[in-house]
Amino acid sequence: MKRETISQALNLLEERHISDTASFDPGAVQEPPERIISMKKKRIITLALAAALLLTLSVAAYAAWSVHAARQQELKEDLKIEENHVSSYLEYQVPEESENAGLVLLSTVNDGESQRVFVNVSPVERDVVERFPESVAFAWKLDGMTVNGEDYWMTAGPKLQSSISVSGREQIREAVLRDAYEESTKTLTLECFISNQAIAQAQAAHDSESVLLTVTLWDHQAQADAGVGSSTAWLNGQESFGSLWFTPTEQEMRYFDFGHALYHDEETDREIELVGLELTPFSAVWKVHYEGDAALHTPGVDQDAYGPWSLLEDKICLEARLVFSDGSEFSTGGALTCPYENGTVNQFCGWGSAIDIGDVQRILLGDLVLWEADN
Amino acid sequence: MTDAQIIDLFFERSEQAIEELAKKHGGAVSRVAYNILGNSRDTEECVNDTWLGTWNAIPPERPAPLRSFVCRIARNLATKRYHANTAEKRNSQYDLALDELAACIPDRNSVEDAYGAKELAAAISSFLDTLAYADKFLFMRRYWYADSLTDISAMSGLGYKTVSVRLTRIKAKLKHYLMKEGLLV
Numbered sequence: 001m002k003r004e005t006i007s008q009a010l011n012l013l014e015e016r017h018i019s020d021t022a023s024f025d026p027g028a029v030q031e032p033p034e035r036i037i038s039m040k041k042k043r044i045i046t047l048a049l050a051a052a053l054l055l056t057l058s059v060a061a062y063a064a065w066s067v068h069a070a071r072q073q074e075l076k077e078d079l080k081i082e083e084n085h086v087s088s089y090l091e092y093q094v095p096e097e098s099e100n101a102g103l104v105l106l107s108t109v110n111d112g113e114s115q116r117v118f119v120n121v122s123p124v125e126r127d128v129v130e131r132f133p134e135s136v137a138f139a140w141k142l143d144g145m146t147v148n149g150e151d152y153w154m155t156a157g158p159k160l161q162s163s164i165s166v167s168g169r170e171q172i173r174e175a176v177l178r179d180a181y182e183e184s185t186k187t188l189t190l191e192c193f194i195s196n197q198a199i200a201q202a203q204a205a206h207d208s209e210s211v212l213l214t215v216t217l218w219d220h221q222a223q224a225d226a227g228v229g230s231s232t233a234w235l236n237g238q239e240s241f242g243s244l245w246f247t248p249t250e251q252e253m254r255y256f257d258f259g260h261a262l263y264h265d266e267e268t269d270r271e272i273e274l275v276g277l278e279l280t281p282f283s284a285v286w287k288v289h290y291e292g293d294a295a296l297h298t299p300g301v302d303q304d305a306y307g308p309w310s311l312l313e314d315k316i317c318l319e320a321r322l323v324f325s326d327g328s329e330f331s332t333g334g335a336l337t338c339p340y341e342n343g344t345v346n347q348f349c350g351w352g353s354a355i356d357i358g359d360v361q362r363i364l365l366g367d368l369v370l371w372e373a374d375n
Numbered sequence: 376m377t378d379a380q381i382i383d384l385f386f387e388r389s390e391q392a393i394e395e396l397a398k399k400h401g402g403a404v405s406r407v408a409y410n411i412l413g414n415s416r417d418t419e420e421c422v423n424d425t426w427l428g429t430w431n432a433i434p435p436e437r438p439a440p441l442r443s444f445v446c447r448i449a450r451n452l453a454t455k456r457y458h459a460n461t462a463e464k465r466n467s468q469y470d471l472a473l474d475e476l477a478a479c480i481p482d483r484n485s486v487e488d489a490y491g492a493k494e495l496a497a498a499i500s501s502f503l504d505t506l507a508y509a510d511k512f513l514f515m516r517r518y519w520y521a522d523s524l525t526d527i528s529a530m531s532g533l534g535y536k537t538v539s540v541r542l543t544r545i546k547a548k549l550k551h552y553l554m555k556e557g558l559l560v
Contacts, residue, residue, distance in 0.1 A: 005495065006473060007454050008496075009499060010496070011451050011492075013500055013503075013515075013519060015443060015447070017500060019440050019442070019443040020508075022443055024530050153529065155529065155532040156532070221402075224401060306547070308547075310547045334507075337536055338540055
């Protein structure tokens with residue numbers, strides 16, 4: 001199609017799509033809201049426990065201890081760590097001092113492709129939080145992680161409940177204030193997704209297992225007002241909430257061998273081989289193989305040739321079901337990345353709250369049984 | 376100053392309106408224009424034309440949100456200028472973005488004579504409604520705002536490779552969708 005026609009069509013797209021994507025709404029990237037009610041109950045229990053602690057602690061100590069410890073408790077419940085027997089989740093000791101907390105490491109877990117790092121930052125004024133996500137964001141970097149020789153900053157999102165779905169500025173603001181912000185201590189809980197690749201680069205730069213994380217406020221408006229075009233230059237010049245060293249956690253993984261099962265897709269009349277599944281509590285890698293897959297996963301590939309295969313790759317991730325001992329089923333959702341490595345296309349899928357990887361009884365794709373536990 | 380206050384200044388025909396508008400949304404407008412035009416001189420002229428366009432549009436309009444309203448004006452002006460420029464002068468993120476989309480919506484076998492930009496826009500809008508928010512964000516930032524993959528990666532917190540792969544899949548889905556809708560055969 002002519003470039004002019006496409007260009008003109010883009011100009012005519014509906015207003016809501018433009019305003020929805022003016023800045024990134026992390027709150028809109030959440031799972032469906034089927035568990036809102038139970039999660040609210042859990043939050044009430046958590047708050048009740050925190051309130052009980054108030055009776056035994058001095059007010060000054062409580063202000064800091066409760067906000068960090070209560071967040072740790074909420075995170076553990078939200079991520080379903082205990083009920084799904086996640087052993088790779090690591091909680092850190094939190095400071096008891098209430099003043100100048102700056103950056104506090106709460107917990108980390110390896111989701112297979114990245115470390116999910118949960119931190120509290122303070123002080124963050126309420127009016128700053130209210131400007132999120134329109135004109136304020138939060139950014140992190142690892143010391144030694146560079147692109148083209150420059151520090152590389154990535155955005156961190158306020159940690160909202162995994163089970164809710166919010167969209168639109170007002171809903172997001174409400175959710176952030178409700179789930180991630182503690183006004184009396186001006187503390188905001190953030191989640192940083194730090195890729196294993198970035199961690200490896202930072203570890204190599206320091207020849208150390210530990211990495212140095214820095215988190216800062218990214219005020220887009222202040223940057224624009226200052227006329228600084230380079231975000232890296234701007235962020236490097238800002239005072240951060242602080243920096244801290246941490247050692248990345250190992251991933252726990254279970255491998256399911258499908259014995260090179262073949263799946264025939266009637267819609268496209270194509271056949272794809274399912275090699276196996278690497279499953280962690282927060283992610284899955286579907287290993288598939290088909291004729292010509294290596295060539296189709298090289299840069300600059302012909303989109304006409306790859307298009308139908310990419311849809312079929314996606315279909316595997318979307319339609320396969322993990323069946324647990326209580327009969328419940330789980331879909332890993334669409335793949336986020338699909339590199340070709342060691343003879344297979346490795347489709348990585350991720351999700352918010354943990355699943356019990358030890359409890360998987362069967363793996364199905366349509367009528368095809370890919371794997372079944374020996375009972 | 377809030378958007379509503381800036382719009383009030385436009386209604387009062389106060390020149391401070393443009394000053395405040397530029398202060399608040401100038402960065403976003405410049406970015407859209409620069410991504411499409413790829414050079415500072417054209418961008419500056421386009422941004423100035425955007426303020427003039429906004430001055431002429433408000434009143435009677437009272438847009439909400441103001442940022443996407445001015446970004447749309449900037450984009451329309453920038454794409455007009457972009458298509459008027461000779462091919463030799465084009466060297467922007469928008470070139471790459473349009474090339475990517477043109478490859479996904481091929482010329483051959485298309486029925487674009489019967490279905491013009493308006494129909495295509497309606498189809499793409501409907502298609503965007505079928506996407507998860509993150510995918511919609513990636514599509515719009517790449518093809519409407521013409522941001523680079525590196526910038527989208529930084530904005531979304533997704534890795535560069537993730538952004539690239541997801542965009543490839545979104546384009547495949549778009550092509551499939553347009554075929555189903557009868558815009559491609």
